[in-house]
Amino acid sequence: MAAFDAPFTPVEPVRAYQRVAEQIEDRILSGELPPGSRLPGERELVSQFGVGRSTVREALRVLQSAGLIRSRPGDPLGAEVLGVSADNLSQALGRLTRSHLCSLGELIQFRMVLEAESNRLAARLRTEDDLTRMAELIERMRSLADAGTGLRAFSETDALFHRAVAEASRNVLLGLCARAVHDAVVEIIEHKIANVADAAAWMARSVEHHEQVLAAIRAGDAPHAAQLARRALHAYYADHVEPADRALLTAALEDA
């Protein structure tokens, strides 16, 4: 911005706990404190930062609510550094839907966009390694489905497949957001869908869908891979959103 546009910016007071939190956050984000490492104990931080314990604790609380650290009473090693994850994102997205600021239909439409784009990019940028990884995961899903195990193990492998696709798309952000949205959706309507009547048939259909996706990605057919994701989500969720929102999902489907 030009200098005359806003010569000075208002100065807002910076609280002590903010500066403490910033210092720690910077070290975590810069990699100086990698995931798995430990922070000093609270009383040690008190003497290092030269502030009271309540200030340190408020700072730690902020970092914890951001998902950067985790602390446990009685742990002589101090709080554990977790690093950046998608948890915070999915939490924020969950709040958006819980507040009815955005509907379930929008959430699923958004997921259609993300997964479609993930597939599209994967079809374009995937390596051979990516393809074998995905094929292996599909194989595992098939064997799980045949073995008649519970849905939980199947869903986990399913999530791994989507993660493999996201990795092949070479965009971490896309993958993290897709996972966050996925988690938010699950949190909202898990109970409605969890006990599908015929789990076996559902798993078989899911395996089939994933095979189609893999084939499109292998063939480098980006538009088709994208469209597959959109269609699958539409078919799966269309019945679970309010009728008013159904048009949204359909709109995301057309010539995308």
Added chain:
Amino acid sequence: MAAFDAPFTPVEPVRAYQRVAEQIEDRILSGELPPGSRLPGERELVSQFGVGRSTVREALRVLQSAGLIRSRPGDPLGAEVLGVSADNLSQALGRLTRSHLCSLGELIQFRMVLEAESNRLAARLRTEDDLTRMAELIERMRSLADAGTGLRAFSETDALFHRAVAEASRNVLLGLCARAVHDAVVEIIEHKIANVADAAAWMARSVEHHEQVLAAIRAGDAPHAAQLARRALHAYYADHVEPADRALLTAALEDA
């Protein structure tokens, strides 16, 4: 999930400040405490919840870091309820990039996806009101550009236009995420781009681009509207990402 799949889930201790924060958050998200309303003072909350002040303060800190409330020393009205916003999202996204877990290229690629999809849906779902709103904003941008005002005012109107498009797309989530990503990008490379050599020419080009977008949206040409967003972002940012990431941006461009 089937009952035999995981009959019991581990029980983790719930801290007092968490329950306090949850109670308040629930009331905010349910709309019982709308944005602009006030929370009781901390000492009042202490007596209402029956916990110590530090517990109340840690809870408020969590809510504040989630962007749900804002407190100011000396305010006799108590903390202000802000409601859900995109700030929290952009903060999380900023952390992702600052931690080098995802690059600037990925961020911009993601923005290409979001804005393209926003345009696409807007082209399909826009109403006449949406169109006039957008046209007005473009007109305002043009007059600002002609008047030779600073970039700041121009950028604000630009942001309003994108918001209008997001609104026309009938997906709040898409708009909020797009704004969050936009903010994250700005935070990272604002200083690099802020003082463009020829602001006037840049603004003129921007107005022209927005007119093309509006025309496509008005015509209902969804694919073209989407492609316009991708191309504009590519043209604007391609030079600012590392060469290794340039292929990412290009990949997001092709037959999308």
Added chain:
DNA sequence: GCCAGTCCACTGGTCAGACCAGTTGATTTC
């Protein structure tokens, strides 16, 4: 020497009480 059990120093979680700087609105003063 090894393993069980005990014990204790220490952790984070919580509370109570205090002080400070800053805001606000009523009160006083001119």
Added chain:
DNA sequence: GAAATCAACTGGTCTGACCAGTGGACTGGC
């Protein structure tokens, strides 16, 4: 009536204390 003053608040911070729980050191028996 406007300006200065004041007192009753607020949130921000610090101190010191207690608790339940953890984990390593210590101790006992084998």
